[in-house]
Amino acid sequence: MNIKKLAAAITTAAALALGSPAALAAWTLNMTPGITAVSRRIFGLHMLMFWWCVAIGFFVFGWMIYSLIVFRKSRGAMADAKLTHNTRAEIIWTVLPVLILIGMAVPATRTLIETEDATNTQLTIRITGYQWKWGYQYIDSGVEVFSTLDRTSNAARQLGSGIDPRTVPNYLLSVDHPLVVPAGVKVRVLITAQDVIHAWWVPALAIKKDAIPGFVNEAWFKIDADKTGLYRGQCAELCGRDHGFMPIVIDVRSKADFDAWMKTQKALQRPADPAQPS
Amino acid sequence: MAYTAHAAAHDHHDHKPSGLWRWLSTTNHKDIGTLYLIFSCVMFFVGGAMAMVIRLELFKPGLQFVDPQFFNSMTTVHALAMIFGAVMPAWVGLANWMIPLQVGAPDMALPRMNNFSFWLLPFAFTLLLLGFFVPGGAPAGGWTLYPPLNLQGGDSFPMTIFAIHLMGASSIMGAINVIVTIMNMRAPGMSLLRMPLFVWTWLITAYLLIAVMPVLAGAVTMLLTDHFFGTSFFSASGGGDPVMFQHIFWFFGHPEVYILILPAFGIVSEVIPTFSRKPLFGYDAMVYATASIAFLSFIVWAHHMFTVGMPLAGELFFMLSTMLIAVPTGVKVFNWCATMWRGSLSFEPPMLFAIAFLFLFTIGGFSGLMLAVAPADFQYQDTYFVVAHFHYVLVPGSIFTIMAGVYYWLPKWTGHMYSMTLGKWHFWLSAIFVNVLFFPQHFLGLAGMPRRIPDYATQFADWNMVSSIGGFGFGLSQLLFPYIIYKCIRGGEKATSRVWEGARGLEWELPSPTPYHTWEVAPSMALIHQGAEHHPEQGGD
Amino acid sequence: MDDRLRDQQRRRARLMAFALMLLALAIYGGFILMSVHRSHG
Numbered sequence: 001m002n003i004k005k006l007a008a009a010i011t012t013a014a015a016l017a018l019g020s021p022a023a024l025a026a027w028t029l030n031m032t033p034g035i036t037a038v039s040r041r042i043f044g045l046h047m048l049m050f051w052w053c054v055a056i057g058f059f060v061f062g063w064m065i066y067s068l069i070v071f072r073k074s075r076g077a078m079a080d081a082k083l084t085h086n087t088r089a090e091i092i093w094t095v096l097p098v099l100i101l102i103g104m105a106v107p108a109t110r111t112l113i114e115t116e117d118a119t120n121t122q123l124t125i126r127i128t129g130y131q132w133k134w135g136y137q138y139i140d141s142g143v144e145v146f147s148t149l150d151r152t153s154n155a156a157r158q159l160g161s162g163i164d165p166r167t168v169p170n171y172l173l174s175v176d177h178p179l180v181v182p183a184g185v186k187v188r189v190l191i192t193a194q195d196v197i198h199a200w201w202v203p204a205l206a207i208k209k210d211a212i213p214g215f216v217n218e219a220w221f222k223i224d225a226d227k228t229g230l231y232r233g234q235c236a237e238l239c240g241r242d243h244g245f246m247p248i249v250i251d252v253r254s255k256a257d258f259d260a261w262m263k264t265q266k267a268l269q270r271p272a273d274p275a276q277p278s
Numbered sequence: 279m280a281y282t283a284h285a286a287a288h289d290h291h292d293h294k295p296s297g298l299w300r301w302l303s304t305t306n307h308k309d310i311g312t313l314y315l316i317f318s319c320v321m322f323f324v325g326g327a328m329a330m331v332i333r334l335e336l337f338k339p340g341l342q343f344v345d346p347q348f349f350n351s352m353t354t355v356h357a358l359a360m361i362f363g364a365v366m367p368a369w370v371g372l373a374n375w376m377i378p379l380q381v382g383a384p385d386m387a388l389p390r391m392n393n394f395s396f397w398l399l400p401f402a403f404t405l406l407l408l409g410f411f412v413p414g415g416a417p418a419g420g421w422t423l424y425p426p427l428n429l430q431g432g433d434s435f436p437m438t439i440f441a442i443h444l445m446g447a448s449s450i451m452g453a454i455n456v457i458v459t460i461m462n463m464r465a466p467g468m469s470l471l472r473m474p475l476f477v478w479t480w481l482i483t484a485y486l487l488i489a490v491m492p493v494l495a496g497a498v499t500m501l502l503t504d505h506f507f508g509t510s511f512f513s514a515s516g517g518g519d520p521v522m523f524q525h526i527f528w529f530f531g532h533p534e535v536y537i538l539i540l541p542a543f544g545i546v547s548e549v550i551p552t553f554s555r556k557p558l559f560g561y562d563a564m565v566y567a568t569a570s571i572a573f574l575s576f577i578v579w580a581h582h583m584f585t586v587g588m589p590l591a592g593e594l595f596f597m598l599s600t601m602l603i604a605v606p607t608g609v610k611v612f613n614w615c616a617t618m619w620r621g622s623l624s625f626e627p628p629m630l631f632a633i634a635f636l637f638l639f640t641i642g643g644f645s646g647l648m649l650a651v652a653p654a655d656f657q658y659q660d661t662y663f664v665v666a667h668f669h670y671v672l673v674p675g676s677i678f679t680i681m682a683g684v685y686y687w688l689p690k691w692t693g694h695m696y697s698m699t700l701g702k703w704h705f706w707l708s709a710i711f712v713n714v715l716f717f718p719q720h721f722l723g724l725a726g727m728p729r730r731i732p733d734y735a736t737q738f739a740d741w742n743m744v745s746s747i748g749g750f751g752f753g754l755s756q757l758l759f760p761y762i763i764y765k766c767i768r769g770g771e772k773a774t775s776r777v778w779e780g781a782r783g784l785e786w787e788l789p790s791p792t793p794y795h796t797w798e799v800a801p802s803m804a805l806i807h808q809g810a811e812h813h814p815e816q817g818g819d
Numbered sequence: 820m821d822d823r824l825r826d827q828q829r830r831r832a833r834l835m836a837f838a839l840m841l842l843a844l845a846i847y848g849g850f851i852l853m854s855v856h857r858s859h860g
Contacts, residue, residue, distance in 0.1 A: 086616070212514075236728045
């Protein structure tokens with residue numbers, strides 16, 4: 001039985017123990033695998049590290065607990081004051097961790113190299129962070145969209161608004177204009193900021209990159225063709241008063257739907273084009 | 279209350295001025311140690327009160343109590359108060375009290391500078407906390423002070439910078455004092471490899487402090503000139519680089535993390551052997567492991583910055599060097615386990631806190647190892663997973679060991695035993711609530727909750743409520759700590775000079791309470807060798 | 820004898836403290852100079 005199945009089994013068991021299936025979403029315990037090949041690699045790496053930690057913990061905590069139970073003075077344990085060195089043991093517990101670390105470092109390095117390979121992209125989007133909203137510009141077509149917290153969330157999040165956040169759909173995680181992207185296409189994003197440092201993070205893509213004024217960072221993703229839908233994220237770098245209120249929503253559409261959307265946007269924005277700031 | 283508490287701490291049979299002047303002008307290492315510890319305790323509750331505000335606002339979704347800007351001030355000042363006000367002064371206080379006693383020196387080498395370095399601190403923190411009352415409010419850009427955000431700060435911005443300069447100057451002077459005391463003032467026969475581990479870890483910590491506090495001072499000086507004098511070190515529009523600040527900051531920041539934890543390793547290495555009635559396992563390996571951790575701390579800084587867009591080679595280097603830290607840290611944990619192995623364990627409060635450290639610091643180490651893996655860190659960076667990680671290494675790591683140290687040496691300082699029952703209550707409440715408080719934050723981070731946000735999406739509500747309940751419980755149980763200390767100062771069962779059956783080392787050869795002046799006549803070789811039974815292969819010659 | 824020992828120790832300590840203070844100042848200045856260099860380069 002592989003560790004992924006075991007992980008799933010344990011997560012399910014924990015979720016069941018916590019109550020009804022409805023509670024499953026709320027009492028979340030773990031990361032989600034995401035919607036790109038890279039995000040799944042990263043999820044796998046995360047689980048690999050997790051299970052290594054569990055295994056090491058099993059051994060170390062087992063050792064501690066055994067000592068705490070067996071070598072109690074109250075049970076008449078006598079101290080062996082001569083036990084102050086054991087060269088063989090010390091070599092083992094220096095070398096063994098090194099080997100385990102190598103076992104972790106190899107897949108980690110491979111994944112890291114994969115995430116940095118931003119070649120052969122078919123679409124480029126420039127993302128700009130502002131205090132406190134996101135700007136998305138499709139470089140090839142010039143289409144530009146600004147994305148701010150949607151109005152219902154914004155009303156509910158005011159201090160003492162009296163509106164129960166639970167009545168607001170996707171409270172703090174929905175925007176007026178999401179970033180529309182095509183599935184099955186390798187997309188490059190160029191991330192920058194206007195005023196202070198922000199960070200663009202969509203967990204489902206496993207992308208988190210700082211948006212830094214005066215600098216341009218690059219990232220890329222290729223969403224599985226069948227994973228259309230809405231995915232949500234948030235600004236991940238403290239950027240001032242409303243840092244918590246500039247969410248990110250990506251609207252993943254099929255290639256055909258995306259092209260159709262792009263065509264209408266171009267038509268809408270063309271007259272204003274010359275006046276658009278670059 | 280604090281004042282009467284420490285005034286009563288000492289009998290007035292020595293020649294020293296009485297009243298307030300005694301404390302302002304004192305050059306006695308024990309008095310200064312006491313001042314540091316009281317200051318630390320006050321700041322622990324100031325920073326703790328801010329943590330309570332944070333957990334109160336996060337108790338449920340929606341903004342109920344504070345404005346987002348004030349919330350940001352809370353997280354910022356909570357961090358500064360806890361790091362520079364609670365943990366660091368506690369270590370300096372313990373160093374002041376214990377290092378001269380442990381190495382057989384009559385006092386710190388530079389007593390007047392010692393007084394000065396303490397009295398800078400109240401001014402530094404007054405300046406920092408006054409920020410709440412000036413236009414623009416207290417600093418709210420995070421304790422990491424990243425530009426350009428921090429340059430948007432109001433009138434409190436220069437006050438914060440000057441406060442940090444004062445704290446830095448105080449720490450550098452404290453560190454210099456520790457180094458020159460250890461290097462020069464040891465009693466004849468107290469060779470370096472006979473020193474207790476607490477002295478060793480502090481020596482290494484002091485070198486780290488001297489190396490990196492000036493770096494922080496440099497970074498904040500440049501922030502100041504960027505804001506007021508038209509330089510553009512960190513502004514891209516003027517040819518500078520905001521990421522350069524992060525590199526400089528974390529070149530300070532990562533060693534700083536070890537400054538907060540290395541003395542903890544020292545305390546645990548004293549407490550576990552005492553209550554296992556057995557010498558420390560692998561003394562030499564412990565010293566070398568501490569030195570390796572200190573060395574590695576200088577070449578891992580950019581693991582705090584995996585998402586800034588470094589070149590691949592940089593990310594690889596910092597990922598691999600960070601993972602390497604697991605090796606010396608592992609050696610230390612295994613050595614502590616081996617010290618308990620075939621020992622004769624008893625569970626007084628200092629030992630309980632040390633054991634909790636062993637378990638919970640290891641959990642913090644595991645999440646640290648996960649965070650080291652750069653691609654996975656893209657998902658963890660700036661989420662509650664990181665918050666959980668560093669609170670696991672700092673609360674059950676540093677704070678619990680400070681408490682272990684205080685409970686260990688308190689009878690030596692006051693001459694009275696404290697209430698073991700209350701101490702155990704304090705321990706169990708702390709140990710349970712600290713996990714209720716911080717363990718769910720791992721889940722929140724993995725589920726996608728960013729840190730430093732005053733309000734959150736409803737799917738994070740359940741674990742946040744659990745975490746807040748843990749927070750209130752933890753905060754309330756800490757009130758026991760000053761109460762126990764106060765009671766112990768006022769009276770209680772007479773402490774013997776050895777205090778704990780298994781205690782070894784020069785400080786236990788002195789009477790309890792320790793006289794105002796100690797080791798004016800250097801301890802004899804015999805006493806030093808007896809203390810060095812911690813590591814018999816050293817004691818035999 | 821102890822007084823002489825302690826006096827000697829204190830003298831060496833003061834010297835070493837002075838050297839460490841210079842080191843700290845050098846690190847402070849060094850980092851600022853390095854940044855001056857970088858931000859105009």
